[in-house]
Amino acid sequence: MTLHTRIDTPHVPIDTPANGALTIANLSKDFRIGREALPVLDRIDLDIRAGEFVSIVGPSGCGKSTLVRLIAGLDTDYAGEIRLDGKRIAGTSLDRGLIFQDHRLFPWLTLEENVGLALLNTDIPKPQRARIVAEHIALVNLTGFEQAYPHQLSGGMAQRAAIARALVTEPKLLLLDEPLGALDALTRVHVQRELQRIWLTQRSTMVMVTHDVEEAVFLGDRVIVMDAKPGRIRRIVDIDLPHPRDRSSPILHRLRDEILAELTGPQVDSQAPENLVHLPVREVRA
Amino acid sequence: MIRRFAQGIAPLLALLLAWQLASASGVFPAQVLVPPSEVAATLARLWQDGELGDHLGTSLFRLVFGFLTGAAIGLAFGAAMALSKLFETLFAPVFQAVRQVPVLAFIPMLVLLLGIEERFKIVVVAVAVFFPVALATFDGVKGIPKAWFEVARLYRTPPLPFITRILLPAAVPPVLTGLRLGLTRGWLVLVACELLAADSGIGQMMEMGRQMFRIDVVLAGVFVSGLVGFGLDRSVKLVERRFARWKEA
Numbered sequence: 016m017t018l019h020t021r022i023d024t025p026h027v028p029i030d031t032p033a034n035g036a037l038t039i040a041n042l043s044k045d046f047r048i049g050r051e052a053l054p055v056l057d058r059i060d061l062d063i064r065a066g067e068f069v070s071i072v073g074p075s076g077c078g079k080s081t082l083v084r085l086i087a088g089l090d091t092d093y094a095g096e097i098r099l100d101g102k103r104i105a106g107t108s109l110d111r112g113l114i115f116q117d118h119r120l121f122p123w124l125t126l127e128e129n130v131g132l133a134l135l136n137t138d139i140p141k142p143q144r145a146r147i148v149a150e151h152i153a154l155v156n157l158t159g160f161e162q163a164y165p166h167q168l169s170g171g172m173a174q175r176a177a178i179a180r181a182l183v184t185e186p187k188l189l190l191l192d193e194p195l196g197a198l199d200a201l202t203r204v205h206v207q208r209e210l211q212r213i214w215l216t217q218r219s220t221m222v223m224v225t226h227d228v229e230e231a232v233f234l235g236d237r238v239i240v241m242d243a244k245p246g247r248i249r250r251i252v253d254i255d256l257p258h259p260r261d262r263s264s265p266i267l268h269r270l271r272d273e274i275l276a277e278l279t280g281p282q283v284d285s286q287a288p289e290n291l292v293h294l295p296v297r298e299v300r301a
Numbered sequence: 302m303i304r305r306f307a308q309g310i311a312p313l314l315a316l317l318l319a320w321q322l323a324s325a326s327g328v329f330p331a332q333v334l335v336p337p338s339e340v341a342a343t344l345a346r347l348w349q350d351g352e353l354g355d356h357l358g359t360s361l362f363r364l365v366f367g368f369l370t371g372a373a374i375g376l377a378f379g380a381a382m383a384l385s386k387l388f389e390t391l392f393a394p395v396f397q398a399v400r401q402v403p404v405l406a407f408i409p410m411l412v413l414l415l416g417i418e419e420r421f422k423i424v425v426v427a428v429a430v431f432f433p434v435a436l437a438t439f440d441g442v443k444g445i446p447k448a449w450f451e452v453a454r455l456y457r458t459p460p461l462p463f464i465t466r467i468l469l470p471a472a473v474p475p476v477l478t479g480l481r482l483g484l485t486r487g488w489l490v491l492v493a494c495e496l497l498a499a500d501s502g503i504g505q506m507m508e509m510g511r512q513m514f515r516i517d518v519v520l521a522g523v524f525v526s527g528l529v530g531f532g533l534d535r536s537v538k539l540v541e542r543r544f545a546r547w548k549e550a
């Protein structure tokens with residue numbers, strides 16, 4: 016497996032692709048609940064370079080999905096600016112792909128038909144579509160399963176199929192909202208490796224929400240740590256290590272622990288755990 | 302397979318045997334509790350002289366026309382209610398209230414309006430079919446997960462493939478269930494109508510049998526209407542399975 020990955024990974028020089036740069040400036044978002052306005056995102060500023068892999072972590076309910084849906088254009092009601100290569104986002108576009116936690120493949124379509132569905136609104140001529148679909152199925156290592164229905168695929172395979180569908184239009188920006196959240200630990204490691212390989216070959220910009228801090232530091236060039244109520248950026252951690260990375264690298268582990276502490280730290284202070292014995296958490300960690 | 306079949310048929314055979322024994326015991330007058338062997342003979346005779354075929358043909362003709370009318374209107378009405386907020390606000394309350402009325406309760410009014418000719422029977426069947434189909438279509442279209450609409454928006458799926466590849470397949474399984482329910486209910490109501498007022502049809506054949514104290518004819522009618530209902534239900538179930546082949550195999 017390791018050997019396989021090594022061979023597959025092209026050592027592309029890290030050059031910046033021409034497009035896929037995302038600019039978020041002073042972005043705020045409220046949800047209306049009855050007459051009340053619930054602030055969900057509060058003045059987010061973020062610049063993402065073309066070709067960058069950015070991970071987002073944060074407590075549940077802090078607005079990660081909301082942010083990703085705004086970038087995807089599924090929700091266009093926001094204050095501030097979201098621009099992809101300078102163009103303001105005002106709806107969905109084939110330039111921006113989105114992968115959800117559930118694969119969202121249509122159960123009545125085969126894998127091939129599901130992936131092909133993404134191409135219906137492109138001007139790619141019909142004969143070429145089949146080839147492009149086959150290429151992307153091969154990209155996620157699912158060749159041979161073209162005629163399978165989603166229920167015949169394992170969770171990991173279905174999620175890889177969703178990745179193929181999202182990539183088949185060659186979006187400049189791929190958004191991933193906890194894409195591996197529903198997978199078991201072992202499958203997750205496999206799909207992480209594939210994601211990394213794909214990212215290294217395609218060089219499109221990727222923004223991935225995850226609740227797995229280890230995954231965030233393993234894949235990301237930067238990790239955005241968010242705070243809740245209202246959702247805002249608390250810290251941005253640079254992961255200045257070349258890809259592909261060694262999962263067992265001590266630096267990665269230290270960064271992971273640091274971010275975990277950042278995420279859980281204040282909560283230990285503000286609301287005392289209901290343990291009988293109060294452990295001096297910070298000292299133990301130091 | 303053979304075992305399953307045997308298990309399915311055994312209770313039926315037991316019932317027939319008990320029936321045969323009961324009528325042979327002479328506890329009930331032979332005219333009331335006709336033995337199954339005699340019913341079978343009557344059935345064969347009715348079939349041979351073409352009487353049964355005529356009645357069955359007439360009934361099925363009414364069923365098909367009533368069903369097609371009721372199903373078409375039900376599909377359109379249910380889809381309109383599911384897709385248009387305005388339409389739902391206007392018609393949903395009336396629809397939900399009226400569908401609680403047993404279809405048979407409409408018969409006296411329909412007789413006054415339409416008489417007891419063919420038109421009447423077809424309309425009654427259409428009414429019986431309309432409600433379950435409209436309800437299933439409404440629920441089926443409403444029940445399509447928001448997630449799938451989002452996928453269509455993400456890939457900017459054009460309207461036509463959106464309807465044929467996403468909307469219809471998503472709504473077909475519940476709609477088919479509604480159609481099946483409508484078809485069997487239509488049949489039920491039709492036989493009941495024919496019992497009440499008709500000059501032909503399976504129900505009328507039974508009513509004639511009753512008037513002439515031919516319980517064997519009545520029972521032959523019971524058997525045939527049961528068989529037809531069962532067959533209709535099974536055939537639509539087969540279609541349902543065909544459409545759901547992408548589900549768990």
Ligand SMILES: Nc1ncnc2c1ncn2[C@@H]1O[C@H](COP(=O)(O)OP(=O)(O)O)[C@@H](O)[C@H]1O
Nearest residue numbers: 046047048055074075076077078079080081082
């Ligand atoms: N459509 C909506 N209407 C109202 N409130 C919403 C809606 N979607 C999300 N929220 C609220 O916004 C907050 C952020 O949600 P979400 O972006 O899903 O968080 P996360 O993905 O970080 O867990 C939550 O408090 C959630 O209840």
Ligand SMILES: [Mg+2]
Nearest residue numbers: 079080081192
């Ligand atoms: Mg979320």
